[in-house]
Amino acid sequence: MRNISDLIEQHLKQLLQESPNGAVEIQRNELADKFSCVPSQINYVISTRFTLEKGYMVESKRGGGGYIRIQRVELPALKAIQGYISQTIGERIDQNAAEGLIYQLEQAQLITKREANLLKAAVSREAILLKLPLRDEIRARILKSMLVSLLVK
Template sequence: MSSISDIIERYLIKTLREAPSGTIQVKRSELADLFQCVPSQINYVISTRFTVEKGYVVESKRGGGGYIRIRKVRFVTPKAHYDMLLRMIGNQLSQSAAEDLIARLQDERWMTVREAHMVKKLVSREVLDLPIPLRDKVRARMLRSVVTTLFASKGE
């Protein structure tokens, strides 16, 4: 059985996919009414499931005419996409940010479900049994290598 958060997320993703511009603008209160939940539930879904690591840009304006604008980031060239991913990974990366990035690569069809599952396991804290600062650095190096390999293999 799906949680209300899953249902809201699916609704927003479906609406985004159907939007010709790749951008949607919604009102928090209207979504809360639609899903019969509190507006803070909408905030939770947007802040946790529509992150930069997952490939979304979210803008929010509060107040009477307030809105939430969600845009799926699209790149003109694979090189621009690759460069942005490497900048996002940086020199250290938390497990949750890594999982979001892996989900994005899978969603964008750079990885299969199986590959994503394997990489998630490899960069998990259970496998990288190291002190946190070192673990986040090793995880980032591993993901930079994965991204480099994925983008190099698409060019063949």
């Protein structure tokens, strides 16, 4: 006999498979009612079985009318993006090179103007008040993390 977590996972995967766009939006409380469990059980299943490493992006909106959106991510595309970012940025990157990469991504319309401004602010010398070469190493880590988050939609 399967446990409740397995049943919830199977149900969500079935919904994703039937979805024409590979995404599903659910109401946590409605799903909990359907399976006669507490809403935290839904959170547990989503946080452990629908992770980025397993090929899923999860987005949640809290409050009235809130939802949890689960989307299947094509792993080859994810690996290609991560590979490009890792290769371009490397282990360290100076501010000019970081801003150049951000500019290229914005011009290619892979990120918005607002996202570009946030990235620039996060990797600026003023935000990372450390001595070289540590500053460039931290900048590279921040930039890689933020870009993976932004580019995997």
